[in-house]
Amino acid sequence: MLSQCNIAARRASCIAQSRQSFRRSYAKAAILKPGDQLKGYKVTETRTVPELQLTAIQLQHEKTGAKHLHVDRDDSNNVFAVGFSTPVSDSTGVPHILEHTTLCGSQKYPVRDPFFKMLNRSLATFMNAFTASDYTIYPFASANEVDFNNLRSVYMDAAFFPHLRKLDFKQEGWRLEHENPTDNTSPIVFKGVVYNEMKGQMSDSSYLFYQRAQQEMFPGTTYENVSGGDPKNITDLTHEGLVQFQKTFYHPSNSHFYTYGNLPLEQHLEAIDAQIRNFDPINVPNVNKLVTPWDGPREIVLPCAADPFGNSEKQTKLSLSYLTNNSTDVFETFAMRLMSYLMLDGHASPMYKALIESGLGAEFSANTGYDSSTMQSCFSVGLQGIKSSDIDTIKSTIQEVFEKAHQEGFDHNRVEAALHQMELSRKHKTADFGLSIMHGVSSGWFNGTNPADLLEINTYIDRLRKELAQGGFFESRIEKYLLNNQHKLTFVMEPSTTFAAELSKEEQERLESKVSALTESDKKEIEERGLELLANQDKTEDLSCLPTLTLNDIPLKGKRTPLEHTAVGDTPVQWRTAATNGITYFRAISTSTGIPPELRVYLPLFCDALTSLGTKTKDMAIIDEEIRLFTGGLNASTLVSTSHSDLDHIEEGIALTGNCLDRNIDKMFDILETLVHETNFDDAQKLRTLIAMNAASMVNQVASSGHAYARRYASSTLTPAMSHSEVYGGMTQVDFMNKLASTEDLSDVISKLKLIGSLVLKQSSLRVAVTCDDEVVGKNEQALTKFLSSLSKDSVSVPSEPNVFVPQYGKTFFPLPFSVNFSAKVLRGVPYTHPDGAKLQVVSSLMTSHFLHREIREKNGAYGGGAQYAGLNGLFSFYSYRDPKTLETIDTYSKAVDWIAKRKFTEQEMTEAKLSIFQGVDAPISVSQEGLLQFTDGISDDIRQRRREQLLNVTEEDVKHAAHQYLAVPSETKQYSLAILGEQTDKISSEHGWNIRSWGDAPVTPSTPAEEASK
DSSP: OOOHHHHHHHHHHHHHHHHHHHHHHHHHHHHOOTTOEETTEEEEEEEEEGGGTEEEEEEEETTTOOEEEEEEOSOSSEEEEEEEEOOOSSSSOHHHHHHHHHTSOBSSOOSSOHHHHHTTSOOOSEEOOEEOSSEEEEEEEESOHHHHHHHHHHHHHHHHSBOOOHHHHHHHTOEEEESSTTOTTSOEEEEOHHHHHHHHHHHSHHHHHHHHHHHHHSTTSGGGSOTTOOHHHHTTOOHHHHHHHHHHHSSGGGEEEEEEESSOHHHHHHHHHHHHTTOOOOOOOOOOOOOOOOSSOEEEEEEEEOOSSSOTTSOEEEEEEEEEEETTOHHHHHHHHHHHHHHHSSTTSHHIIIIIITTSOSEEOTTOEEEOSSSEEEEEEEEEEEOGGGHHHHHHHHHHHHHHHHHHOOOHHHHHHHHHHHHHHHHOOOTTHHHHHHHHHHHHHHTTOOGGGGTOHHHHHHHHHHHHHHSOHHHHHIIIIIISOSOEEEEEEEEETTHHHHHHHHHHHHHHHHHHTOOHHHHHHHHHHHHHHHHHHHOOOOOTTSOOOOGGGSOSSOOOOOOEEEEETTEEEEEEEOOOSSEEEEEEEEEOTTOOHHHHTTHHHHHHHHTTSOBSSSOHHHHHHHHHHHOSOEEEEEEEEEETTEEEEEEEEEEEEEEEEGGGHHHHHHHHHHHHHHBOTTOHHHHHHHHHHHHHHHHHHHHHOHHHHHHHHHHTTTOHHHHHHHHHHSHHHHHHHHHHHTOSOOHHHHHHHHHHHHHSSOGGGEEEEEEEOGGGHHHHHHHHHHHHHTSOSSOOOOOOOOOOOOOOOOEEEEEOSOSSEEEEEEEEOOOTTSTHHHHHHHHHHHHIIIIIIIIIIIITOOSEEEEEEETTTTEEEEEEEEESOHHHHHHHHHHHHHHHHHOOOOHHHHHHHHHHHHHHHTOOOOGGGTTHHHHHHOOOHHHHHHHHHHHHTOOHHHHHHHHHHHTOOOGGGOOSEEEEEEOOOTTSSGGGTOEEOOSSOSOSSOOOHHHHHHO
């Protein structure tokens, strides 16, 4: 047992502080009343929300009418945001491009990109900006008060006094420019960050489906346009149009301010008032957000790109969408969101059974569910991975499910499971709680909903229970919105093998049209503007106007997490006792060193099967309901980590995780025990459904996170950990899962899953971590003892050949139907405990901030790019994201090393590099994550403290030495790996040394990337 005295004292202190803070919130609520005046504001409402331990105070700026929501809560990770309603009347992407250019210099901070510069002068835990369908918002978070005030000043000046220079518009939005700005004989092409970002977005078939369906659902409203910008329309936007849009909508009278945390409200109001008090109020133009209801259903069919991985006969996408309630009706929105959960979520949901389990489709469509992000909400049900010939069957099946739900309602246990999940989510202490609240209220707030109403979930749960008791609650809504609704859209996307080529042709014709219309004077201006932009990008700026933190703002000592290490039987257990708000968090790691290499690729499927197939005696729908009724979710996943002292020594296995309310600890472990021992791997139909869903999901992830897949593949030939990681979750797994989806006979797969089951999750290979309140340590020990005693004590050994990993180097290209590319170049570094690791981390920060960002994003127009040193796996990687000029970017990677060698870094630049690193090192974490680095990777607080000191002590000489030693590799020695995903060119071919990966020809069980590279 643990020593309880100190733990209890710590817990009592935490609870006392929490209660004292909440009492302070109540005191403020009592002091501030509607009508009270404060720092140029009038209080409009004060409301306490006990279930979230916060007080919400709403105010309005007396002169301009600016709205302000302040959430007072005992949380040092304070949040600020300023947002504007930005409805659009076309698809030029004007609010999106404005979002970018707003952050490119302002009256008080007249430097080229203060936003990106502040990323390195701050300890912010979050900095970004977002363009939604009808609003734009600029949020940040910081736990440092000085830093918070610095960032607020920068954000406010950007929002209300931006420069909006034409050069910035051309860089961030779009421009015509010579391919090589210094060579006026090179062809004129389209360039621009947002232009290429949206080309990438539109290459993502899931995004495209969602966006086009929304456009068709709301004709005649702002939502029929693409607020982020459609590439074919972006090139119609002028700089003058951008400036006019800013003048119209970026005004205090059209603004919403959000603040959260433990900083005093008065400080926020005083700072904001100082910025906006000189503005005169204006009337913001109304834009239509309400669609005229249809008098009959409509059907739209559009083309999309074909999936190179999937079955060519099952690539159609379909959804049925229904116009529902006005999203300002908070209770109706709550009810519809709950109905969506009951209808669609989990194995027990009727739509899952009818559409997914039946094999009609691989996965729900991207727009499936209840969407209240628009002023009028909608409810959609759809599928991807279907046969075109099954469209009518799917439509009738959806209708039948609605009719059955209307007649029978929903099972009481499903409703209780949904409410239980809500209870857990309210109790779960997240590190980004303030940002979560902001995201949760923003759409409704900008559409006229009282944001405080969106926080009082208990009020709606109480009302729901009363109305449910009266009967017909969900049935009446099914009848109104789903069965008798004429505003119904059937939206279909059919795959086209020429889709990408047609997009490319459209772009080329549009380009030729614009170029042919140029006069000689226009061409001269394009040449001059290109050179001017290049000079501006290369210019060394005086950044002294920007506020900054110093190294003194970084604590010399890192936060330490008290842990207790005991054993339950022979199984090691790590305990983290803390005030968890009545939740127990469980994690177990089962190492699997005896897994034969040929079985590794099946491990992710085995993990998913544990929580997806059910047992011989219980259908998965029943088990899924139990999981939702008694836990916050149970999960099994693959795990692979590199030793903190040796890059060639790894640990791999399976991680089991779960959490539950303390009253359900026994239930959680009972369910885990059932899943581990009784999963029915023989259920071929369920297994087929799981494989199809996984395959479809992975393909969608590649389109949105291609740079991560490129980086993982390039890394996989350099260290054993990343080799296994690629097999578990990289392009190798994507290819493998899609081949399995086309396999008729799954008997061999079933045999392999059973064999894996006999090799893993044994007592001898297990270690456990528990985070809980000290009052339930004993209860957890008892439940753990029972669970562990059910596991076999001895692992089963399977003879296998010793596998000695030898790094390989090469260049691999994955041809995919994207109009922009993703790339990565990766080199081996050093283990976590090696002192050079800290130096390489500083190198990556300096390269990204001062060279790669400028070259890859500003000059080449990629949406993103940079360098990253991963201390835990010891690899240094360069990457680019949605990149139109990939081969040039790869050359830039090499130039970055030369640049480091020649560059003289100032003390301020070294400080900034370290500040940017410590944003992540010292970022707040959820209580559930405390101590996990020790548990998963063996990195103790002492080891982390040594790393901290190494980072703080890195010098310019260290940076240059590390870059030369680990990155300055002569090209002929091939001591790095490259990977590109995207559109193929003549220079990317086998003749130029590239390994071109083709899909569909390889056997079901692939070789590893390292094995391929060695052939």
